[in-house]
Every structure is written in structure tokens, then in C-alpha cells.
Amino acid sequence: MLRAVCPGSFDPLHNGHVEVIARASSLFDEVIVAVSKNPSKKPRFSLEERMDMARETMTLLRGITVEPMGEGLLAEFCRDHGAGVIVKGLRSAVDYNYEVPMAAMNRQLTGVETVFLSADSHYTHLSSTLLKEVSGLGGDISDYVPRAVYKRLKDTR
Numbered sequence: 001m002l003r004a005v006c007p008g009s010f011d012p013l014h015n016g017h018v019e020v021i022a023r024a025s026s027l028f029d030e031v032i033v034a035v036s037k038n039p040s041k042k043p044r045f046s047l048e049e050r051m052d053m054a055r056e057t058m059t060l061l062r063g064i065t066v067e068p069m070g071e072g073l074l075a076e077f078c079r080d081h082g083a084g085v086i087v088k089g090l091r092s093a094v095d096y097n098y099e100v101p102m103a104a105m106n107r108q109l110t111g112v113e114t115v116f117l118s119a120d121s122h123y124t125h126l127s128s129t130l131l132k133e134v135s136g137l138g139g140d141i142s143d144y145v146p147r148a149v150y151k152r153l154k155d156t157r
């Protein structure tokens with residue numbers, strides 16, 4: 001049984017995230033979407049709101065659960081949840097350069113492996129930050145976020 005973790009702050013979840021999580025769920029038996037608190041980033045949505053949006057979006061996908069992640073090490077979260085793999089989406093060389101040292105460190109700490117999935121070309125330009133900005137300025141982001149997120153972003157503009 002292979003269990004994988006897809007970590008992130010998901011503030012908010014967008015279709016680039018969903019696409020990577022769905023691909024992870026076709027590769028692994030179980031996927032945990034681990035939503036980090038990340039207080040240093042001053043998130044727009046509370047941890048509960050971010051988890052609710054992820055849960056509402058994932059209801060139709062089997063084998064996916066959504067869990068909060070404390071401020072501890074991701075490698076320890078994986079070990080505590082019996083997950084041997086971390087799945088990350090890569091948009092660009094910037095992501096690659098940031099992620100590879102973390103992957104090496106996580107593997108050395110607990111043996112957890114990181115699997116990188118290249119972002120779908122439709123979504124390489126997406127980030128939560130950009131989508132919040134565009135939505136705040138009245139742009140239509142309905143093609144880029146799940147319905148549960150679109151509604152909340154519109155309501156909190």
C-alpha cells in the first residue's frame with residue numbers, strides 16, 4: 001500500500017494544485033492533502049477555510065483525504081501518517097531549484113522520497129498569489145479555480 005502526501009498552504013487551492021493531486025491519486029493508493037498553517041505567510045483564508053475548500057473539491061476523487069499540518073517537519077508528518085512519498089508539482093526551474101534541496105533533506109531525515117510531477121502546460125502560470133490579485137482587481141478566474149474556491153474568493157474580494 002503506497003501512501004503519498006501532497007503538501008502546501010493552498011491559500012487558496014487552484015486547478016494547478018487539483019491537477020497534480022488527481023495525478024498523484026492515480027499513481028498511489030492513498031493521497032493525503034496536507035494543508036500547512038503557515039502563519040508566517042499571513043494566509044488570506046484560515047486553515048479551516050482552506051481545508052473546507054480542499055475537501056469540497058476532492059469529494060468526487062477516491063482515496064484522497066485532507067489533513068491539517070502543524071508547524072513541524074514535513075518529513076515527520078509523513079512518518080507519523082505512514083506515507084513514504086511526497087508529491088510536488090513543478091512549474092519551472094525556480095520551483096526545481098527550491099524543491100530539490102528540500103527533497104534531499106527530507107530523504108536524509110526520514111527516508112521519505114519526493115516525486116516531482118511536471119505541471120500541466122495549462123497551469124504553469126498559476127499561483128495562489130496571482131489568482132488572489134487578479135480576482136481582487138475584478139478579473140475572471142473561473143477557469144482556474146474549483147467552484148468552492150471561486151465563490152469564496154468572490155465573496156471576500
Ligand code: ADP
Binds near residue numbers: 008120127
Ligand atoms: P506553498 O506551500 O509554497 O505555499 P502552494 O500551496 O501554492 O505552495 O502549492 C503547494 C504545492 O503545489 C507546491 O509545492 C507545488 O508543488 C504545487 N503547485 C503550485 N502551483 C502549481 C501549479 N500551477 N501547477 C502544478 N503544481 C503546483
